[in-house]
Amino acid sequence: MITRKISRVALYAFLFFLVVLLVGPFLWLTLASFKDGSQILTAGSPILPVDENGNVSFRLDNYVFAFDYLQLNTLFVNTFLVATIATAFNLFFNSLAGYAFARMNFRGREVLFRLILASLMVPGTVMLVPNMIIINQLGLFDSLAALIVPFVMSVYNIFLMRQTFLGFPRELEEAAIIDGAGTFRVFWMIAMPLARPMLVVLGITTFMWNYNSFLWPLVIIQSPENGTLALGLGSLVSASATNAELYPVMLAASVVISVPLILIFLVFQKFIVKGIASGALKG
């Protein structure tokens, strides 16, 4: 009994140690971002930000400087605009296609579905160069639209929506059809509300993906005013890798960029946790 208790204590100690390992760096970074620039660039400075007299004091200098230096206001607007629009398109069109593949018997459905699933095997890298050329041809190079258009749908999400719709009992929809409801009405008024938990998951993961996306904006965006948060911070990070002087701005900008996503995650964590698990189990 005693050995059992000891092993339980050790287990919890380890699990908490892991929390420190995985979350601790964020707290450390956040605290450091409120320090005076010279303090950040001093070895062995205290963990809490302090002033000359040793009192705890949170300074916003780095944040003010970061907003100014990176034009964070503009980047915020751009990023939220891009991620929100892309997510809205994704939710609607992926559901539409997923519903058709789950419920509607049109000719060639199975062949098409298999073809689409096969395309999941193709890494995004293959599309990088040609997509840049296509976006160029469409006259969208270096525009916010270039960040949205190639990502308005997702094969993987269509697959997940199809699985979701397949999981619903047909009776509700059949009853509506007998009552004379058209196909779109059945989809919109019956199937979509039932799929709400999955839609929340897909909405959040799509939003996060677009918010975090780095390589594509790096390729397609040239003007700083059309940049995203990830791109702006990215330029700062690659500069900081060789120049420690930029650390204070970089820390503040990292906190600013991380906070929205962490908040969204904490608010919707139940949905996300369930959705990711079920997506993997189904996929």
Place this chain on the structure above:
Amino acid sequence: MTQLADVSMSSSDDNERPRARRAAQPRRGSYKATQNRMGYLFILPFLIYFAVFLLAPMIMSFVISFMEWDLRSAPTFVGLDNYANLMFDPIRYPEFWPSLGVTLQYILLSVPVGIIIAVVISAMLNSNVKGESFFKTAYFIPNVTAIVAVAAMWIFMLDPQFGLINEVLGTNISFLGMPQTALATLAVMAIWTALGYNILILLSAMKSIDESLYDAAKIDGANAVQRFTAITLPSIQPIIFFIVITGVIGAFQAFDQMYLMTGGGPDGATLTYLLSLYNHAFRYFEMGTASAMSYLLLLVILFVTWIGFRFIPQKLD
């Protein structure tokens, strides 16, 4: 459990219906004709998207891979030269094989260790731990942070002078600055980032295991370790397979961290395949070479996946 099984099961189930109706209502304007029309209407947006942003790029990339093209002047057809030069002309493309080697090393350093750690921790969380959802949430935090912000944080933590890691160790090591440690450091960072995600998936797989299996094993006198190896591991094998495959495919395309933190250095120690591809495409404007590289990557990934399906048992039957 696997998606293929799922797909074929559901499709055979659905096909019963139209066949029955086809016999009953063969007229035009019938239920079936409406279904056809509405079905196409529903997937039309996707078909357009698929054609423009998936199918066309795949074909374009394939065609460009046989061209020499710098985007400015007209492309010239060079046959298989791009492929041949990449593979057999180390003077022109000295970094091709090394970058593939670096990528394989990176995969070997990050994927197996990361999954073993995740399995062990999931098993710990699966032993009636109080506050399980707190731990799951906390462990997932690195995953919801932009990789760019994670890179920023790690650069700061790894700083030889002011970094937390060197402070804790009492050293002044430039982990990212030395060829021996740079790639391993990035691998550790990858494990750190993905851990929460892997735990989430593995834990939910463990939760779906039938409790009675464990009860029976207990009655038979199996201890915790035996129950883990005899019941838990075989049951979650399909999910481990899933994580290995997606992890390997993801690691093959690792780019952001290397671009941001090391730029492929020092001495090409972190020059991954995708970073090298990016350089060819967007720094040297060798679109043909980059496209050939992307198709070679596709082949490698298909091969790895095939190996996976062929040799890793996915189900316990």
